[in-house]
Amino acid sequence: MKKHSLLLASLFFxxxxxxQTTTPGRLTPEKLWQLGRVSLYDISPDGKTAVxxxxxxxxxxxxxxxxxxxxxxxxxxxxxxxxxxxxxxSESDAQYRPDGQKIGFLHKGKLWEMNPDGxxxxxxxxxxxxxxxxSPDGRKILFIQEVKYDKTTQDLxxxxxxxxxxxxDDLMYRHWNEWEDGSYSNIFVADYSDGTLAGEPxxxxxxxxxxxxxxxxxxxxxxxxxxxxxxxxxxxxxxxKEYAVSTNSDIYVYDLLTxxxxxxxxxxPGYDMNPAFSPDGRYLAWESMATPGYExxxxxxxxxxxRTKKQxxxxxxxxxxxxxxxxxxxxNRIYFQGGDKGTEQLFYLDxxxxxxxxxxxxxxxxxxxxxLGKNNIVSVRCSMADPxxxxxxxxxxxxxxxxxxxxxxxxxxxxxxxxxxxxxxxTDGKDMLTWVIYPPDxxxxxxxxxxxxxxxxxxxxxxQFWSYRWNFQMMAANDYIVVAPNRRGLPSxxxxxxxxxxxxxxGQAMEDLLAAIDDVxxxxxxxxxxxxxxxxxxxGYSVYWLAGNHNKRFKAFISHCGLFNLESWYGTTEEMFFAxxxxxxxxxxxSLPETWKLDSPHKYVQNWDTPLLVIHGGKDFRVPESEGMQxxxxxxxxxxxxxxxxxxxxxxxxxxxxxxxxxxxxxxxWLDQWLKGKP
Numbered sequence: 001m002k003k004h005s006l007l008l009a010s011l012f013f014x015x016x017x018x019x020q021t022t023t024p025g026r027l028t029p030e031k032l033w034q035l036g037r038v039s040l041y042d043i044s045p046d047g048k049t050a051v052x053x054x055x056x057x058x059x060x061x062x063x064x065x066x067x068x069x070x071x072x073x074x075x076x077x078x079x080x081x082x083x084x085x086x087x088x089x090s091e092s093d094a095q096y097r098p099d100g101q102k103i104g105f106l107h108k109g110k111l112w113e114m115n116p117d118g119x120x121x122x123x124x125x126x127x128x129x130x131x132x133x134x135s136p137d138g139r140k141i142l143f144i145q146e147v148k149y150d151k152t153t154q155d156l157x158x159x160x161x162x163x164x165x166x167x168x169d170d171l172m173y174r175h176w177n178e179w180e181d182g183s184y185s186n187i188f189v190a191d192y193s194d195g196t197l198a199g200e201p202x203x204x205x206x207x208x209x210x211x212x213x214x215x216x217x218x219x220x221x222x223x224x225x226x227x228x229x230x231x232x233x234x235x236x237x238x239x240x241k242e243y244a245v246s247t248n249s250d251i252y253v254y255d256l257l258t259x260x261x262x263x264x265x266x267x268x269p270g271y272d273m274n275p276a277f278s279p280d281g282r283y284l285a286w287e288s289m290a291t292p293g294y295e296x297x298x299x300x301x302x303x304x305x306x307r308t309k310k311q312x313x314x315x316x317x318x319x320x321x322x323x324x325x326x327x328x329x330x331x332n333r334i335y336f337q338g339g340d341k342g343t344e345q346l347f348y349l350d351x352x353x354x355x356x357x358x359x360x361x362x363x364x365x366x367x368x369x370x371x372l373g374k375n376n377i378v379s380v381r382c383s384m385a386d387p388x389x390x391x392x393x394x395x396x397x398x399x400x401x402x403x404x405x406x407x408x409x410x411x412x413x414x415x416x417x418x419x420x421x422x423x424x425x426x427t428d429g430k431d432m433l434t435w436v437i438y439p440p441d442x443x444x445x446x447x448x449x450x451x452x453x454x455x456x457x458x459x460x461x462x463x464q465f466w467s468y469r470w471n472f473q474m475m476a477a478n479d480y481i482v483v484a485p486n487r488r489g490l491p492s493x494x495x496x497x498x499x500x501x502x503x504x505x506x507g508q509a510m511e512d513l514l515a516a517i518d519d520v521x522x523x524x525x526x527x528x529x530x531x532x533x534x535x536x537x538x539x540g541y542s543v544y545w546l547a548g549n550h551n552k553r554f555k556a557f558i559s560h561c562g563l564f565n566l567e568s569w570y571g572t573t574e575e576m577f578f579a580x581x582x583x584x585x586x587x588x589x590x591s592l593p594e595t596w597k598l599d600s601p602h603k604y605v606q607n608w609d610t611p612l613l614v615i616h617g618g619k620d621f622r623v624p625e626s627e628g629m630q631x632x633x634x635x636x637x638x639x640x641x642x643x644x645x646x647x648x649x650x651x652x653x654x655x656x657x658x659x660x661x662x663x664x665x666x667x668x669x670w671l672d673q674w675l676k677g678k679p
Contacts, residue, residue, distance in 0.1 A: 025415045026440060026477040029664035032468060033057050033657050036406040038388045039066070040369055040380050041094040042103075044116070047374025048073060051084070051094045051103055052390060054406055059657045066090035068105060070116070073378055073392050075401035079408065084118030093131050093219065098138040102195070106132070111143070113195055125197045130185060131212075131219040134192070135228040140256075141192045142222065142231060143201070149208035150182035170240035175574050176215040177619040177651030185210045187222060187233055189256065204231065204254045204261075211235040213249055213273065220324060225277045225284075229256055232264075232275035232284055244576040247271045247293055251286050251304075264304050264311070270297055274324055278331045282306055285314070285325040285334055293577040294502075296459035298495050299323045301334060301349065314355050319494045322347070326372050328395070335360070335377070337368040339492025342421075342433045343464050344368050346379060346393065360397055364421070366464045367391075378403070382466040384437060385416040385473060415440035417476035419464075424485065424519045427511045433493070434516045435462060437472040437482040447527040449675035451475060452517040452554075453484040454535030454542035458501050458509070458582070461492045469653060469660065470536065478668050480675075481526060485516035503584045505538075506545055506599035513542060517553065529555070530675040534667075536560035537623060537652065541601060544631055547612060548604025556674035558667060560615040561623045561652050564631040566600040572624040605634045611641040613670040615663065617650035643670065 039053040050073050055066040068084040068091050071077060085091045087107055094105040102113045109128045114121035132143035153167050154160075166179070173180050190201040205211060211233045212221035221234035236249040250265045251272050265272040270289035277284055284304045289297035299321040304311040314334060315322045322336040333348045340359070344366040350356040360377070361367045365386075370379035377393040381400070390403040420436045439448060453472070455462045462484045475482045486493065488509045489501025501509050513533075521528040531554050535543050540562020547557050563569045567587045570579050580586070584593040612635045616628030628644065635642035645666050647659055654663045672678040 025413060027414055027416075027471070027473050028477070029474070029661040030059065031410065031414065032471060032474060032664075033059055033661065034410055035387055035468075036410075037468070038380060038390060038404060038406055039092075040371060040378060040390060041068075041092075042096050043073060043371050043373035043378055044096050045098065045100040045374070047376070049116070050371075050373070050378045050390060050403065051096065052404070053092060053094065055090070057657045059661065062656055062658045064090070064657070066092055068094050068103075068118075069404075070118075071390065071403050073373055073376060073403065075392060075403060078401065078403050079405040081404055081406075082118065084114065085121065087121070095132075095134065097134055098136055104132065104134065111141075111197075122195075124195050127188075127190075127197065127201065131222075133219060133222065133224060135224050136226050137228045139192060140189055140228060141197065142187055142189050142204075142224070144185050144211070144219075144222070145188055145201075146183040147186045147203065148183045150180075152182050155182075171244040171576070172240055172574060174621045176622055177617075178215070178621075184208050185212065185214070187211055187231065187254075189231070204256075204259075205235075207237065208239065209235050209237045211252075217273070220274050223275045223277055226279060226281045230254065230277075230281075231256070232277065232286075234273040234275065244574060245293065245580060247289070247295055247577050249273055251275050251284070253284070265302075268302075270294065272302075276325050276327055276334075278327050279329060280331055283331075285327065287323055287325060288313075291581075293581045295575075295578055295581070296457070296491070296498065298498075299338075301325045301336060303334075314349050314351070315357075316355075318357060321491055322349075324369065326370075328372065329374070333395075335370070335372060337370065339461050339463065341492055342435070342461060342486050343492070344461075346370055346377065348395075358397070360395070361393060361400065362397070364419070364464055366466075367393075383464040384419045384435065384466065387411075387466050415477075416473055418442060419472075422520070424516050426488075426508070426515050428508065430497075432485055432487065432512055432516065434483060434485040434520070435472075436520060437476045437484065439476045439479045439481065442525075444525045447525055448479060448481045449530040449532065449671070450481040450483060450517070450520065450526045450528075451671070452513060452531065452533040453482055454513055454533060454539035454546075455484070455487065455490065456535065456537030456539040458489050458505070458538035458541075459491060459498055461490050462486045463492065469663075474664065478671075480532075480671065481520070483516050483520045485512060487512035487516070502582045503593060503595050504599075505541070505582070505595060506549075506601075510542065510545055510549065513546065514550070514553070532556040532558070532671055532675050534558040534560075534671075535562070537562065540623070544601035545599070545604070547610060548601060548607040550610070552609070554610055556611050556613075556671055558613045558615070558670060559628070559631065561617060561620050562614075562627065562631070563601070563623055564627040564634075565602040566596065568630065569623065569627055572626065574621050602630065602634070605638070608635060608638060608640055611670075611674045613643050613645065613666070615645040615654075615666075616647070617652060617654065618646065618648035619651040622652045641674075 036054040053066045057064040069081045071081040111125040129143040186205040188201040191198040231254045269292035272288045274287040288302045291297045301314045335348045346360040367379045381391040382388040391400040393400045418438045422434045424432045424434045540559035543559040614628045614632040632644040
């Protein structure tokens with residue numbers, strides 16, 4: 001009888017869990033991980049076809065697999081994509097051979113080729129590659145590969161094979177989620193002829209530096225010139241402590257004939273990256289930041305003239321970012337991606353008209369990455385209510401055309417909540433764009449618990465992004481209203497707004513967050529007695545800071561990978577240029593800046609009185625795990641209801657399927673407990 005009762009109870013709770021995760025018409029964590037994730041790779045030389053990748057995840061297997069697809073760029077076969085690959089594992093980095101007769105791609109780190117219809121796929125090289133580019137004439141291939149330069153502890157003590165230690169004598173011994181292993185990504189060039197790599201690949205760098213930049217740089221940071229004689233690449237050629245405190249990457253150009261390398265951005269102390277040759281090869285455009293050590297400075301487009309040896313900024317006077325420059329076929333325009341009031345749009349510089357800036361895309365969407373084809377532009381597009389899909393746009397302004405419908409069936413019966421643009425007055429009288437996301441089937445006669453979303457970065461726009469981690473539609477599907485303000489210190493609203501957060505983390509930016517939630521809380525449909533605040537990274541910092549300064553506005557907090565104690569964080573993070581710029585130097589200065597005196601959340605823990613969920617990853621070296629542990633411990637010792645959700649194998653982001661679903665379940669369980677009164 002007892003076993004029977006336990007079985008019934010087990011079946012009952014299983015049914016409840018199943019019902020919770022499969023509620024008709026609502027987005028669930030499992031549904032989110034069933035969606036295909038779209039990546040744009042290339043457009044055929046004739047401009048008629050785009051090749052792209054779709055990654056699907058196996059939740060039970062806790063892994064993903066990416067396949068390649070092709071779709072017409074004119075919209076004639078919209079929604080009817082052709083699957084090109086079905087190999088075991090993932091395919092990536094697809095690109096058309098310059099003659100259009102083959103598509104090259106990487107599979108398990110090896111170079112493969114196939115016919116444009118997907119037939120005849122075969123491996124053509126045993127060389128390990130992290131990315132590759134065909135030369136414009138199709139006679140060479142460049143690729144990136146890890147090369148070991150530094151000795152490890154095992155190399156220094158080969159007789160101690162079971163010793164498990166690291167001997168460290170310089171900075172940058174770990175970065176984001178990886179320990180330094182003595183290897184660096186270098187660029188190689190190999191001869192190529194119709195599916196065959198000939199001879200020994202040549203390392204054009206031969207130096208212990210990374211190209212592209214780690215951890216997020218890709219093959220967009222390396223480019224061939226039209227003749228195939230020159231290779232431009234992005235690299236930060238400093239090491240150790242100097243690397244940790246510097247953003248001074250440069251644009252290098254290697255000559256395959258003379259085997260000489262020239263630094264084109266010599267003397268420019270900020271980030272320089274993403275080179276692009278003009279169609280005639282005379283000019284090189286790239287993305288540049290002016291201020292050393294400032295990772296969120298304005299992104300500018302610079303141009304170098306190989307004939308006159310002069311360079312200049314093409315975006316002078318433009319008070320917004322201009323990223324990933326691409327030349328038009330006639331060389332009269334440079335297209336770029338840029339922020340515009342809480343969205344990401346596509347623009348071009350009309351070089352023949354005095355660098356006039358023209359906006360190509362429009363609407364409450366994010367556009368990019370994008371590729372210029374022979375006939376039009378193909379871009380990834382998303383919004384807070386739409387996952388990423390491919391769209392085609394005319395070269396000038398005009399209506400876009402949807403090309404792919406990857407998740408049409410999966411989302412057919414899923415209701416999305418309304419996304420509303422709202423302007424909020426800040427405490428200093430400025431207008432702040434705030435997105436408000438409402439639950440599906442929203443009823444203004446009811447009251448809803450409401451979440452203040454605190455953005456990370458700190459300088460990263462609350463744009464029309466679709467996230468597989470912080471998904472606003474997921475929050476809305478759980479019957480929460482979401483308030484997502486573009487507080488001080490976020491791009492796409494001019495450089496003054498963007499820069500105002502540096503040296504003032506706990507000042508106006510926090511006032512902006514409170515202004516947003518106070519404004520929306522005036523609405524009759526907001527249950528202002530049940531407000532929560534959530535955020536990650538700097539957003540997690542914001543949650544910790546608000547926990548000690550919210551004057552009893554909130555009933556629940558969630559901080560993911562947040563900065564808690566600025567002194568301990570400064571002593572354990574890795575990219576010191578960011579800390580030095582935003583906190584105006586180290587905490588041991590004789591004349592200590594106000595930010596060190598006022599802005600660390602740990603200084604206000606005596607005011608904590610609200611339930612707190614702390615989430616952290618064990619491989620987060622950007623904001624090390626001790627920050628989350630300190631916050632949890634402070635809450636526990638004061639008797640504040642608190643929980644610590646710890647992921648030993650995750651970094652600054654939670655990226656594996658099952659960990660992410662667990663994250664979502666704990667996230668909403670915590671909010672439901674404290675904002676809805678659910679056990």
